[in-house]
Amino acid sequence: MRVPFDAIMRESGMLRTVLRQLAVPAGDQPDLMQEILLSAWRSVEAGRFQPYQHVPVKKVLRCWLSAIAWHHVIHYRERVNRWHKARAACATPENAPSSFGQVEARMALRCLERLKPELRAVLAGTAFGYTAEAELGAHPAPRTSGCTAAEGSCGSSSAKRGAE
Secondary structure, eight states, X not given: OOOOHHHHHHTHHHHHHHHHHTTOOTTTHHHHHHHHHHHHHHHHHTTOOOOOTTSOXXXXXXXXXXXXHHHHHHHHHHHHHHHHHHHHHHTSTTTSOOXXXXXXXXXXXXXXXXXXXXXXXXXXXXXXXXOHHHHTTSOOOOOSSOOOTTTOSOSSHHHHHHHO
């Protein structure tokens, strides 16, 4: 049976009450509400809402939405618990960066913001270990001029004349 999305939305007041009763923090309720409504709508579209013929549809819909809300709250609590554990593991003093390190990181981020987006992408790829040689099939271009960026000069005098 297909229930219109408007019918699901009309039960949002009941869902807010369920979230409050299950002690979901007020700041997280809108996000959880969105997940519940989207999940219910997808289930209806997939044909998973199948009420009994002798029970009023509104009553079945309310019970069904309460069960979906309860399911999402359980998963929400699991995510929050994992997040708190991960945060606590990182909050140890030996893992915390120094004040100087934090300032350095902020300055580096500001410098990165000034780069063109395509250069930022190249830099990010390099940070993750991607190189031009890997992209080109591990065949670097032959060196014809004898110049390297590290050396800052050219190896042959003809290349020097060509650069001038």
